[in-house]
Amino acid sequence: MPSRSLLADAFRAHPVHVHQKHIDFTSLQEIPDSHKWTQIDDEQHPLVDPLITESVPVIDLSDPNVLQNIGHACKTWGVLQVTNHGIPTSLLENIESASRSLFSLPIQQKLKAARSPDGVSGYGVARISSFFSKLMWSEGFTIVGSPLEHFRQLWSQDYTKFCDIIEEYKKEMQKLARRLTWLMLGSLGITKKDLKWAGSTGESEKGSAALQLNYYPACPDPDQAMGLAAHTDSTLLTILYQSNTSGLQVLKEGIGWITVPPIPGGLVVNVGDLLHILSNGMYPSVLHRAVVNRTKHRLSIAFLYGPPSSVEISPLQKLVGPNHPPLYRPVTWNEYLGTKAKYFNKALSSVRICAPLNGLADVNDHNRVRVG
Numbered sequence: 622m623p624s625r626s627l628l629a630d631a632f633r634a635h636p637v638h639v640h641q642k643h644i645d646f647t648s649l650q651e652i653p654d655s656h657k658w659t660q661i662d663d664e665q666h667p668l669v670d671p672l673i674t675e676s677v678p679v680i681d682l683s684d685p686n687v688l689q690n691i692g693h694a695c696k697t698w699g700v701l702q703v704t705n706h707g708i709p710t711s712l713l714e715n716i717e718s719a720s721r722s723l724f725s726l727p728i729q730q731k732l733k734a735a736r737s738p739d740g741v742s743g744y745g746v747a748r749i750s751s752f753f754s755k756l757m758w759s760e761g762f763t764i765v766g767s768p769l770e771h772f773r774q775l776w777s778q779d780y781t782k783f784c785d786i787i788e789e790y791k792k793e794m795q796k797l798a799r800r801l802t803w804l805m806l807g808s809l810g811i812t813k814k815d816l817k818w819a820g821s822t823g824e825s826e827k828g829s830a831a832l833q834l835n836y837y838p839a840c841p842d843p844d845q846a847m848g849l850a851a852h853t854d855s856t857l858l859t860i861l862y863q864s865n866t867s868g869l870q871v872l873k874e875g876i877g878w879i880t881v882p883p884i885p886g887g888l889v890v891n892v893g894d895l896l897h898i899l900s901n902g903m904y905p906s907v908l909h910r911a912v913v914n915r916t917k918h919r920l921s922i923a924f925l926y927g928p929p930s931s932v933e934i935s936p937l938q939k940l941v942g943p944n945h946p947p948l949y950r951p952v953t954w955n956e957y958l959g960t961k962a963k964y965f966n967k968a969l970s971s972v973r974i975c976a977p978l979n980g981l982a983d984v985n986d987h988n989r990v991r992v993g
């Protein structure tokens with residue numbers, strides 16, 4: 622993953638100080654006050670009526686209509702599941718089992734690889750925790766660049782085996798993310814000529830990425846806990862492997878929180894804020910969250926994909942015109958991550974330069990999220 626130091630720089634300027642005690646979830650019979658959320662089921666976005674059959678589109682990447690299908694899903698949902706994506710099942714099994722090994726280490730061991738307040742990589746709570754008064758029922762491990770130094774702290778013996786799995790996973794995900802980016806842009810009529818940085822195959826121009834391993838322990842009272850609070854990703858797109866336990870929910874405007882059920886071999890793809898900006902709001906980034914389970918723990922692995930971190934992203938020329946003024950100012954990924962670290966779900970609104978012509982609020986002005 623190139624440009625690693627630049628991505629890390631975004632957080633050096635905006636350190637995240639979460640006054641947390643690192644908790645050993647395995648020893649808890651009930652939820653401590655620090656983790657009790659009181660307003661999870663936001664009245665504005667209730668859980669949907671079970672009779673509503675709306676579900677996140679599943680798209681077969683080998684389907685001849687893939688371009689239209691992806692375009693429609695991005696426009697109407699901002700999220701889709703893909704099958705026939707070419708990622709070997711064995712690789713998904715390996716990354717899942719490596720992640721399980723990591724999170725099942727004793728807490729003192731995991732803390733040897735803790736993320737520092739102004740760092741980007743390592744073990745810790747979700748970065749967004751600092752925006753909430755309550756803590757989330759989850760643990761995370763972020764990888765930007767090589768995990769070697771951290772993994773050496775975790776496993777003194779066989780850390781290279783775990784590093785190899787991560788490297789292989791990043792390589793395959795990078796290829797899939799590029800392919801998906803072109804399908805999404807292609808569905809908007811954008812070609813490689815329209816977007817120089819994305820067309821390049823040069824090593825340093827491939828785009829930057831982060832890998833986020835999430836672990837949600839089983840929870841004695843799931844209705845009072847939050848796995849990962851509602852957010853959008855600051856990426857172009859995110860590819861999420863959620864193994865076989867459900868927990869991911871996406872907000873569908875006008876309907877509510879919809880669960881994205883794991884499908885065998887499927888991968889979830891989220892539209893992120895940078896694609897939202899690039900598409901001038903045509904492909905809205907999706908607000909999503911993770912809920913927890915009384916009996917089962919859950920793992921998810923997110924590949925967060927963005928442009929080379931110092932390339933300026935702004936609404937594509939082909940998508941703007943007299944009736945479609947550019948809605949966002951140019952911003953680099955690096956700068957946007959800093960903005961997100963400061964404003965969280967108001968980051969997208971903070972780079973907005975123009976109100977929509979119809980005077981209505983942008984559906985994705987993500988400033989409606991409640992604090993626990």
Ligand SMILES: C=C1C[C@]23C[C@@]1(O)CC[C@H]2[C@@]12CCC[C@@](C)(C(=O)O1)[C@H]2[C@@H]3C(=O)O
Pocket residue numbers: 628741747748749750763830831833852853854855856923925958961
């Ligand atoms: C590149 C990144 C996106 C991310 C921050 C990060 O540096 C690595 C972790 C990513 C993640 C994963 C969980 C949700 C999220 C909002 C967070 O707190 O950390 C995202 C960040 C993001 O997309 O803004």
Ligand SMILES: O=C(O)CCC(=O)C(=O)O
Pocket residue numbers: 833835849854861863868869870909910911920921923
């Ligand atoms: O665990 C999940 O399903 C969601 C994870 C997520 O949203 C993230 O890592 O950004």
Ligand SMILES: [Fe+2]
Pocket residue numbers: 852853854859909923
């Ligand atoms: Fe996310």
